[in-house]
Amino acid sequence: MTETPNNGKALPVRVATWNVNSIKQRVDIVLGWLADCRPDLVALQEIKCVDDAFPRAAFEDAGYNVAVHGQKTFNGVAILSKLPFDETIVRLPGDDADEQARFLEVLVSAGGGAVRFASLYLPNGNPPDTEKYRYKLSWFDRLIAHARARLDLEEPFILAGDYNVIPTAADARDPAQWVGDALYLPQTHARFQELAGLGLTDAIRAASDDPGLYTFWDYQAGAWQKNNGIRIDHLMLSPEAADRLTACGIDKHVRALDKPSDHVPVWADLRLES
């Protein structure tokens, strides 16, 4: 993480992403985490409800503005923000026939500058020999095209979400278990590397190349107890955001709570300037 000159006042902004696996099942756990972590911008995935069923008031009472792009039963993304929304954009461009609620982007003003923040839920894609994997790759290509357009704006921009991508063997406790899986196939890795190659920085890997940094542990087979995890939730930062990265982390402890999500939050601190 590089130090940049700071001519004005430092304005710390904490951003985070969390696949909550049903927001209605997770309200109290999310509120408790918000009180501890105190993030400014939070990308949520797998809210699993329509917009009107999102427990909006609970988060507004905690001091957050709420943007929701949901659907019945599956998928669904949302953004919580202490800052008001200047723009809200739903759906990833590139396929008007795509009905799945997997992308939401907002623009907020922080200290006289703009911060663009997106919550994304990239398709799982299993099993790989089906239309599900073709949809994953096609969605990924749309994301790459959108990221390219956004990077041209030269703004602090964070693509936050559940990518359903294990980037490297260091991101899984047992990489052999994932060979041939949609989260770990060469075509999946190629897309993730293409995204990074546009100039987006994986916040966690900018800070550490340690193994054992995971964001998901399956409910099954005692995966949590055995620490059989994978790192699939990522904060991808534009150069203007990556240059201002001061700290980041994974809030692993919430996986041990009663009735947890199978994913945990990933957060990053950006030192913006006013």
Added chain:
DNA sequence: ATGGCTACGTTGCGTAGA
């Protein structure tokens, strides 16, 4: 030991997740 768990909605048990 290739199943184990959790959530959804059609409240049964099939579908989906990763």
